[in-house]
Amino acid sequence: xxxxLITLVFVAATAFMSVASTDALPDTIVLDEISVSAIKQGVSxxxxxxxxVSQKDLEQHRIVTVKGVSDLIxxxxxxxxxxxxxxxxxxxxxxxxxxxxxxxxxxxxxxIMNKDAxxxxxxxxxxxxxLRGPQSSLYGRNTMGGLINVxxxxxxxxxxxxxxxxxxxxxxxxxxxxxxxxxxxxxGLSVSAYYTxxxxxxxxxxxxxxxxxxxxxxxxxxxxxxxxxxxxxxxxLSASNSNQGxxxxxxxxxxxxAYNDTCFYKRFTLSDxxxxxxxxxDFSLSSITSVQYLDDNMTLDQDFRxxxxxxxxxxxxxxALTQDLVIKGNDYRNYKWLVGAFGFYKDLDMVAPVxxxxxxxxxxxxxxxxxxxxHYPIEWESDNFLLNSDFVNRxxxxxxxxxxxxxxxxxxxxxxxxxxxxxxxLNYHSYCSTGxxxxxxxxxxxxxxxxxxxxxxxxERNSLSDSFFELxxxxxxxxxxxxxxxxxxxxxxxxxYKAGGFNxxxxxxxxxxxLMGQMGIGASYDIQKIVxxxxxxxxxxxxxxxxxxxxxxxxxxxSIFYIDCRDQQLTMFPDGTTTxxxxxxxxxxxxxxxxxxxxxxxxxxxxxxxxxxxTNAKFREFNNGKEDFAGKYxxxxxxxxxxxxxxxxxxxxxxxxKSIDFDVNARGIGKIYxxxxxxxxxxxxxxxxxxxxxxxxxxxxQLWGNNLTDAxxxxxxxxxxxxxxxxxxxxxxxxxxxxxxx
Numbered sequence: 072x073x074x075x076l077i078t079l080v081f082v083a084a085t086a087f088m089s090v091a092s093t094d095a096l097p098d099t100i101v102l103d104e105i106s107v108s109a110i111k112q113g114v115s116x117x118x119x120x121x122x123x124v125s126q127k128d129l130e131q132h133r134i135v136t137v138k139g140v141s142d143l144i145x146x147x148x149x150x151x152x153x154x155x156x157x158x159x160x161x162x163x164x165x166x167x168x169x170x171x172x173x174x175x176x177x178x179x180x181x182x183i184m185n186k187d188a189x190x191x192x193x194x195x196x197x198x199x200x201x202l203r204g205p206q207s208s209l210y211g212r213n214t215m216g217g218l219i220n221v222x223x224x225x226x227x228x229x230x231x232x233x234x235x236x237x238x239x240x241x242x243x244x245x246x247x248x249x250x251x252x253x254x255x256x257x258x259g260l261s262v263s264a265y266y267t268x269x270x271x272x273x274x275x276x277x278x279x280x281x282x283x284x285x286x287x288x289x290x291x292x293x294x295x296x297x298x299x300x301x302x303x304x305x306x307x308l309s310a311s312n313s314n315q316g317x318x319x320x321x322x323x324x325x326x327x328x329a330y331n332d333t334c335f336y337k338r339f340t341l342s343d344x345x346x347x348x349x350x351x352x353d354f355s356l357s358s359i360t361s362v363q364y365l366d367d368n369m370t371l372d373q374d375f376r377x378x379x380x381x382x383x384x385x386x387x388x389x390x391a392l393t394q395d396l397v398i399k400g401n402d403y404r405n406y407k408w409l410v411g412a413f414g415f416y417k418d419l420d421m422v423a424p425v426x427x428x429x430x431x432x433x434x435x436x437x438x439x440x441x442x443x444x445x446h447y448p449i450e451w452e453s454d455n456f457l458l459n460s461d462f463v464n465r466x467x468x469x470x471x472x473x474x475x476x477x478x479x480x481x482x483x484x485x486x487x488x489x490x491x492x493x494x495x496x497l498n499y500h501s502y503c504s505t506g507x508x509x510x511x512x513x514x515x516x517x518x519x520x521x522x523x524x525x526x527x528x529x530x531e532r533n534s535l536s537d538s539f540f541e542l543x544x545x546x547x548x549x550x551x552x553x554x555x556x557x558x559x560x561x562x563x564x565x566x567x568y569k570a571g572g573f574n575x576x577x578x579x580x581x582x583x584x585x586l587m588g589q590m591g592i593g594a595s596y597d598i599q600k601i602v603x604x605x606x607x608x609x610x611x612x613x614x615x616x617x618x619x620x621x622x623x624x625x626x627x628x629x630s631i632f633y634i635d636c637r638d639q640q641l642t643m644f645p646d647g648t649t650t651x652x653x654x655x656x657x658x659x660x661x662x663x664x665x666x667x668x669x670x671x672x673x674x675x676x677x678x679x680x681x682x683x684x685x686t687n688a689k690f691r692e693f694n695n696g697k698e699d700f701a702g703k704y705x706x707x708x709x710x711x712x713x714x715x716x717x718x719x720x721x722x723x724x725x726x727x728x729k730s731i732d733f734d735v736n737a738r739g740i741g742k743i744y745x746x747x748x749x750x751x752x753x754x755x756x757x758x759x760x761x762x763x764x765x766x767x768x769x770x771x772x773q774l775w776g777n778n779l780t781d782a783x784x785x786x787x788x789x790x791x792x793x794x795x796x797x798x799x800x801x802x803x804x805x806x807x808x809x810x811x812x813x
Contacts, residue, residue: 121201143680237806309341343361391417459582491541506527507525564613661689
């Protein structure tokens with residue numbers, strides 16, 4: 072708490088000094104960047120809680136990931152832990168650690184279909200728009216927490232070369248090069264390449280090496296072609312390759328990171344999105360087609376200790392196809408309409424072998440067996456064996472949707488509805504071939520003699536399928552206030568849902584229980600009952616308002632919300648399990664809270680930004696078979712998110728230096744409960760950041776520092792085999808960033 076107060080006082084004092092130093096400067100009008108929303112949204116989001124982050128703000132804060140945007144948006148939290156596959160997002164108490172995402176992500180209008188590909192670096196972002204609350208009536212599955220729209224820079228709006236080089240703590244390097252060219256008034260092309268490398272910050276004490284290192288490369292091309300006054304074509308092709316260590320999990324009992332088996336995550340992605348737009352006098356037709364490919368491998372020392380326990384590999388290849396057709400009517404007096412159809416197909420092939428090693432065999436299997444039957448002890452035939460699981464998961468879906476808007480003087484009404492259907496199949500093969508020797512203890516001498524050899528052969532194959540149908544309405548009404556500013560009030564009610572699926576993560580535990588069941592110990596899963604889980608559904612009720620002064624010096628947004636969530640997808644421990652978890656529909660939750668964001672520019676050279684989000688999210692019903700958690704706070708959801716910052720620009724009257732910008736800001740998060748019982752918690756903490764930017768004719772040089780007070784905090788906590796682990800946040804980091812625009 073003391074560090075929190077010091078940080079906030081420091082930011083406030085810096086802002087005060089900035090104001091004091093500019094008293095003599097003339098007032099000028101500051102024009103915000105005009106936000107052009109995604110194809111389905113229109114030109115404004117006056118009936119929803121939304122935040123737009125401009126290219127200038129993104130570059131000022133050196134943001135190249137969705138994870139970085141979470142610093143600036145209230146009630147939006149994307150923790151940095153594990154590796155890039157752990158792309159957990161929490162908004163207003165809605166979130167997920169595994170399987171289906173709760174927030175949708177679109178890049179240049181193309182939906183990213185796999186949450187495992189959410190965490191990536193992207194240079195030359197023109198803007199990021201975050202819509203909070205369910206967006207399911209227009210976007211369907213997995214947008215019950217909101218939607219993130221990312222738009223990259225257009226070669227029709229900017230031409231030339233863009234170069235970026237950065238070096239920071241942890242021997243961290245970043246470099247990017249982009250070329251933007253407009254051949255004529257009809258065709259533009261951009262090509263960009265990006266590379267980043269870091270040695271990391273956390274040492275594995277077992278081998279003395281950094282464990283959170285990373286190497287990443289990506290490339291992108293964007294073609295825009297104005298075929299005629301009525302036809303536009305845009306194609307975005309991108310590829311990325313990432314290789315990292317990750318998983319700097321600290322064993323709480325020893326306060327050290329120490330594990331003996333290799334951990335890494337490798338990922339290759341390829342995506343192509345084609346957007347066609349045709350304009351007529353009465354309507355516009357947009358077609359958005361995408362092909363997405365993901366090939367990754369996550370390998371873990373699953374016990375995260377220097378013991379020969381067991382390791383896990385999860386390697387998958389996924390191909391996804393999407394097609395969205397949107398017909399939008401031109402404004403007819405006070406009525407606007409939109410209809411659309413969406414379809415997708417995903418084909419996922421995955422292997423997930425678990426290797427049991429000597430210590431794990433003894434602790435998890437032999438010890439339990441010998442305790443149950445000490446007169447006939449056993450010994451395993453080898454010091455390791457495999458539990459193999461192979462999966463083929465195919466999913467396709469189709470949807471029809473419509474939205475109507477009607478304006479009645481100051482009143483604006485909007486109704487949306489979507490019919491969403493999804494069908495999914497799972498073909499699995501789980502197998503294991505091993506065995507053990509049984510010995511007999513002589514009752515008189517206590518000696519041990521060989522009794523028999525018992526082979527274990529498991530070979531399980533099956534095909535499962537499920538289907539889901541959802542009706543997703545949204546209703547909103549807004550009213551323009553009669554004041555000397557652009558201001559309105561709104562209210563909305565909307566339904567959201569997160570898709571159901573299959574528990575591929577639990578098959579190794581199913582095999583383990585099957586193996587132990589053949590030995591006469593433990594319990595067994597009824598795989599038909601726990602392998603699948605249903606969609607999660609919610610109703611979001613919201614009221615709020617937006618205001619912007621006519622001179623654009625001040626803008627503010629406020630909202631309050633209530634969310635009723637049913638069939639909550641939660642992680643549980645099934646009967647008989649020893650190490651595993653499964654996703655199941657176990658409970659009901661409710662969330663309520665508020666959000667506020669303010670931008671204020673009293674003069675041209677000075678701006679303030681403030682955002683705050685509060686979420687109170689609790690279980691209404693949840694019993695995991697061992698404990699009742701009704702009334703407890705949801706784990707991993709921050710109760711408070713806050714951001715405050717000030718930027719001051721000082722002109723310099725020289726031929727080679729234009730200005731010097733000073734930026735100081737603080738981000739606060741917490742408290743966060745780490746378990747359903749609310750026994751472990753990360754209290755509210757703040758991170759103080761600052762930078763100085765020198766603006767030259769064709770380049771800028773930024774010197775920056777993050778977490779300047781070296782605050783200690785955790786970004787993740789979990790329990791494995793009864794042992795507690797956490798991941799600590801990064802310490803103080805310093806660096807320099809050079810940008811060149813020619």
